Amino acid sequence: MIAALAAQPPLQIGNAVAALVIDEDGRYLLQLRDDLPQIWYPAHWGMFGGSVEPGEDELQALHRELDEELELKFTHARPFTRFEFDLRPLGLDKYFRSYYVIPVATAQIASLVLHEGAAMRSVPGDEALSMKLVPYDGFALLLHHQRSRLATKVPTV
Secondary structure, three states: OOHHHHOOOOOOOOOEEEEEEEEOOOOEEEEEOOOOOOOOOOOOEEOEEEEOOOOOOHHHHHHHHHHHHHOOOOOOOEEEEEEEEEOHHHOOOEEEEEEEEEEEOHHHHHOOOOOOOOEEEEEOHHHHHOOOEOHHHHHHHHHHHOHHHOOOOOOOO
16 A cells, blocks of 8 residues: 555545535536545535534534535525445445535625635536536536436336
């Protein structure tokens, strides 16, 4: 094993929620993650959100995370998709990452205060997909941005 990799701090694994924060022009609000070795995908762009703490349901976690990270208060969040990760073959558990669509006014984005991450940007979907994205957030963004192209039925063979 490469010594530099062995010296890295352990990564926390758990259930999480994330928000596809979208303004009325269809732009996605993204977070540039800090460049820290103890977090997943440092220096990548991704969705705002985070861990579901014990005793929280998904929406409580989403409200808490978006308030902590952006001071974003919202009243409507629509479930979009959920990814499940089965890490039992690695001696771990099953985990999920649930995505919610949160519509916001463009003017509201200007009032947000970034408390976590190196930067935030509101970008059109095509531009967002060309950025260095957290892989699972990138897949959720692709699914949302290209949702009109998704097949509604599996073709018969």
